[in-house]
Amino acid sequence: MTDSAGLERGYRRLLAWYPRPFRREREExxxxxxxxxxxxxQRRPRPIEAVDVIKSxxxxxxxxxxxxxxxxxxxxxxxxxxxxxPLFLLAIDLLEVAWPYRMSNIGLFHAYGLPTGGHxxxxxxxxxxxxxxxxxxxxxxxxxxxxxxxxxRIALAAxxxxxxxxxxxxxxxxxxxxxxxxxxxxxxxxxxxxSPGPRRGRHLVNWGHGVVLLMVALAIQLSTxxxxxxxxxxxxxxxxxxxxxxxxxxxxxxxxxxxxxxxxMNRYFPLxxxxxxxxxxxxxxxxxxxSSNPVWHPTLVHLALRYLPLLLLAAGAVLMAVTPxxxxxxxxxx
Amino acid sequence: xxxxxxxxxxxxxxxxxxxxxxxxxxxxxxxxxxxxxAGTLYTALERLRADALIAVDREEIVETRLRRYYRLTxxxxxxxxxxxxxxxxxxxxxxxxxxxxxxxx
Numbered sequence: 544m545t546d547s548a549g550l551e552r553g554y555r556r557l558l559a560w561y562p563r564p565f566r567r568e569r570e571e572x573x574x575x576x577x578x579x580x581x582x583x584x585q586r587r588p589r590p591i592e593a594v595d596v597i598k599s600x601x602x603x604x605x606x607x608x609x610x611x612x613x614x615x616x617x618x619x620x621x622x623x624x625x626x627x628x629p630l631f632l633l634a635i636d637l638l639e640v641a642w643p644y645r646m647s648n649i650g651l652f653h654a655y656g657l658p659t660g661g662h663x664x665x666x667x668x669x670x671x672x673x674x675x676x677x678x679x680x681x682x683x684x685x686x687x688x689x690x691x692x693x694x695x696r697i698a699l700a701a702x703x704x705x706x707x708x709x710x711x712x713x714x715x716x717x718x719x720x721x722x723x724x725x726x727x728x729x730x731x732x733x734x735x736x737x738s739p740g741p742r743r744g745r746h747l748v749n750w751g752h753g754v755v756l757l758m759v760a761l762a763i764q765l766s767t768x769x770x771x772x773x774x775x776x777x778x779x780x781x782x783x784x785x786x787x788x789x790x791x792x793x794x795x796x797x798x799x800x801x802x803x804x805x806x807x808m809n810r811y812f813p814l815x816x817x818x819x820x821x822x823x824x825x826x827x828x829x830x831x832x833x834s835s836n837p838v839w840h841p842t843l844v845h846l847a848l849r850y851l852p853l854l855l856l857a858a859g860a861v862l863m864a865v866t867p868x869x870x871x872x873x874x875x876x877x
Numbered sequence: 878x879x880x881x882x883x884x885x886x887x888x889x890x891x892x893x894x895x896x897x898x899x900x901x902x903x904x905x906x907x908x909x910x911x912x913x914x915a916g917t918l919y920t921a922l923e924r925l926r927a928d929a930l931i932a933v934d935r936e937e938i939v940e941t942r943l944r945r946y947y948r949l950t951x952x953x954x955x956x957x958x959x960x961x962x963x964x965x966x967x968x969x970x971x972x973x974x975x976x977x978x979x980x981x982x
Contacts, residue, residue, distance in 0.1 A: 569919065575942040576896040576915045592914060599916030603923065 551578065560600035562749070582804045604750045618738050619747055620859060625695070625734035626744030627812075628819065629687040631756045632727050636680050638764040639671055639720055643781055645769045675715025678708060686731070693742040699735045703730055719767045722823035726853050727826030730819055733857035751806045755799045759816060762795035763823065770827050818856055822849040884911055885921055886949060886957040887956050888931065893934035896922075922947060929980040930956060 554577045558570050577592065588596075624690065670676045682705040689698035706728040738744075770786040803813050825848065841849075881903075888894055888902035900913045913921075913929035925931045934946040949957070 570941040572896060572945045573915050573919055575944060576900065576918065578942065579897040580900065580915060592916075595914040595916035597916070599920040600921055 547578070547819065549586055550581060550588070554578070554596075557588055557593055557596045558600075562600075562604050564746075565603055582612070606662040607791065615865070616809075617811050617860075618741070620809045621734040621738030622740060622743040622813060623747050623752065623809065623812050624730065624744070624815045625698075625738055626690050626817070627752055627756060628727065628731050628734060629690050629698070629746055630868075631760060631816070631819070632723060632731075633683045633687045634757065634760040635720060635723060635763055636683055636716070638760055639767070640668060642764050642768070644768050661679075672715070673715065679716045682708060690741040691736075691739070693745065695735050695740040695742070698741070699732060715765075719770050719823060719826060720763075722826050722849075723819065723848055726819050726822050729850070729853045729857040732816060733860040734815070736865065737860040747809075751808065752812070755802050755808070755813075756816070758795045758799040758802075759820070760798070762792040763820065765789075765792040765841070766827050771795050771819050818869060820852060821853065825849055878956075881911060881913060881921055882925065883957070883960055883964075885918070885925065886953055886960075889931060889949040890957060891946060893946040894944050895937075895944040899947070910928075911943065925953070928967065929945075929953075 551574065554574055558573060560564060561569070573596075577588075577596075580592075655874070671680075680702065686698055686701045686705065689701055705723075709724055709728075735741075765788040768783075769785045769792070772782055772785040800813070883901055884903045884906055887906055887927060888899045894902060896915070896918060900915075900974075903913050922931065926947075929950055931947045932950050934948040936946070937944045938969055
């Protein structure tokens with residue numbers, strides 16, 4: 544065979560597209576097939592072969608939990624969440640900065656004597672100049688870095704510290720997104736306590752999870768913009784037409800759910816993401832009126848409705864983790 | 878069931894085969910119409926293995942190259958038989974209706 548070493552090198556470069564664990568087990572085997580299928584005198588992979596291998600490799604990367612689909616249980620879902628949850632929260636913050644609500648007429652704000660800080664936008668880069676938001680973003684970034692490094696206990700301490708900061712009022716984030724704070728403290732901490740942690744999560748989370756979470760984060764930002772636009776004062780300041788945003792948001796969530804089913808992801812993982820979003824969903828579902836706003840005037844019932852289910856879920860996860868399990872019954876010989 | 882999946886299971890129905898063997902067998906079974914490439918084959922094999930329709934039978938080293946042989950599991954054989962019966966019934970129905978309407982076969 545002509546220049547089989549060169550051809551082999553070319554194939555190996557293509558096989559590098561596959562996820563590392565898959566490659567470890569299958570590279571030699573697929574290479575055998577590729578070399579056997581090569582034409583006489585072929586010196587490099589043909590474009591059709593390259594497309595075929597890359598397509599297969601991308602599919603493998605998007606598929607959940609290669610090899611042998613581990614991580615279908617509750618504990619692994621928590622491990623995935625312990626890693627993906629902080630990254631998701633950070634993505635939501637960054638989208639708020641990257642995609643503000645731009646107003647075209649802020650004269651009425653001034654007429655009402657309301658401060659705008661001279662800004663024509665809600666959210667966006669102006670957030671980065673505000674100390675409360677800097678602290679919030681810094682805390683979220685720190686937690687994300689700690690889980691990426693697999694430092695479970697330090698990440699847990701950082702979540703506790705962030706919660707204290709938030710409680711002390713040192714931490715500020717725009718109102719709709721504030722809803723993620725308490726749910727994240729509860730679920731993030733529970734995931735770190737009750738699961739094998741972000742190191743295990745790193746083996747289970749893949750590009751597919753990333754795409755799903757990004758779609759959900761975009762849906763949240765769209766719905767936040769709609770929420771801002773529907774507040775009475777902002778309505779007066781006239782901004783972009785957001786009437787189609789809720790539909791776009793729903794379409795993104797449906798597409799993300801479809802991807803979860805198609806990629807056969809751990810079924811508990813989307814439930815945890817849904818639980819994280821639950822207080823936010825309650826908020827945006829309530830029609831905006833100036834007199835009854837659950838963000839500014841939460842009653843005890845509001846708070847219980849918002850956080851009790853999350854508290855029970857977090858407590859249940861921790862309880863399951865600390866409760867010794869009964870060994871499975873095995874069939875005895877007849 | 879996709880045609881490629883059906884043909885891969887059919888290729889394994891007579892005994893275990895390695896990757897390249899499956900490719901050549903699928904080509905023969907389909908009369909040269911279906912030519913599997915390595916990437917497509919291994920995506921399908923992964924899916925079939927995850928669904929417990931096939932399993933790794935054995936490994937061999939031939940001229941310094943690794944060959945892994947796959948075999949059909951009982952569940953895979955059952956699914957293939959059901960699919961073949963379904964296709965046969967559909968084909969029979971189509972042929973009988975073509976005869977009734979005087980179509981050519």
